[in-house]
Amino acid sequence: MSHEGIRVASKEDQEREDQQNRTLPKIAVTPEKVRVLMTEGKGLEIDWADGHKSAWGFAWLREACPCATCVDERNAEGRKAGQAKPKPTQLLPMYAPPPKPASAHAVGRYAIQFIWADGHSGGIYSWEYLRRMCQCQECTFAEAETKGTPN
Numbered sequence: 001m002s003h004e005g006i007r008v009a010s011k012e013d014q015e016r017e018d019q020q021n022r023t024l025p026k027i028a029v030t031p032e033k034v035r036v037l038m039t040e041g042k043g044l045e046i047d048w049a050d051g052h053k054s055a056w057g058f059a060w061l062r063e064a065c066p067c068a069t070c071v072d073e074r075n076a077e078g079r080k081a082g083q084a085k086p087k088p089t090q091l092l093p094m095y096a097p098p099p100k101p102a103s104a105h106a107v108g109r110y111a112i113q114f115i116w117a118d119g120h121s122g123g124i125y126s127w128e129y130l131r132r133m134c135q136c137q138e139c140t141f142a143e144a145e146t147k148g149t150p151n
């Protein structure tokens with residue numbers, strides 16, 4: 001725990017900067033094994049060259065779509081990557097099937113792209129983006145530590 005005194009930048013700006021500036025070593029963003037658990041409908045699993053393992057559910061991935069349209073939409077609604085839209089309470093809930101990709105393929109050597117069952121396909125998930133968004137306990141805990149607020 002260190003107190004660095006008064007900062008001019010807002011807490012949010014600072015957090016965003018810290019996250020973007022955190023450089024990851026190459027082996028941390030090099031996948032050794034990539035598994036798309038399509039038939040199980042589970043999600044994406046990556047074993048990284050540095051020995052770390054990450055996993056994301058399809059619902060999370062769909063809500064974390066890194067395309068400009070989705071990023072703008074999330075920013076406008078104040079949602080974080082992977083955070084679902086709040087469900088409308090007063091309307092009868094419409095059945096929405098859980099997000100699932102129709103297909104997935106590698107983009108060069110640096111990313112994976114999902115063609116979602118709903119037709120959306122603009123998002124290119126780079127290894128670096130995914131590693132930064134690792135949902136494992138260790139990484140989410142480390143993130144909560146730096147942010148000071150859990151969740």
Ligand SMILES: [Zn+2]
Pocket residue numbers: 065066067068069070071120122123
């Ligand atoms: Zn998108």
Ligand SMILES: [Zn+2]
Pocket residue numbers: 052053054134135136137138139140
């Ligand atoms: Zn992790």
